[in-house]
Amino acid sequence: MIEVYTVKIRVCPLITPTLLIGISKQTKDDIIQFYNIPEKKIDAVLPSCNPAFSQPVTMEEKLRIKQLYKLPDEYFLYLVRY
Numbered sequence: 001m002i003e004v005y006t007v008k009i010r011v012c013p014l015i016t017p018t019l020l021i022g023i024s025k026q027t028k029d030d031i032i033q034f035y036n037i038p039e040k041k042i043d044a045v046l047p048s049c050n051p052a053f054s055q056p057v058t059m060e061e062k063l064r065i066k067q068l069y070k071l072p073d074e075y076f077l078y079l080v081r082y
Helices: 002-011 025-035 059-068
Strands: 020-022 042-044
Touching: 020 025, 025 042
Parallel strands: 020 042
Antiparallel strands: none
């Protein structure tokens, strides 16, 4: 994990930043821990989501999808982007 940040830091040195913006609280915590940047100089801004993913879905549609993919009553969905 440190290697990713180190490569980015070499490209864009963080000598005296006014403000850093990270995409998560974990990124903020990592920068504080590994590079000793003061917390007050870092903000975590979560990426937004396309409005298409926030449209209401009827119970009938949920049941249709559950049956289509043979989903159990309870499951954990983990989305990741590589």
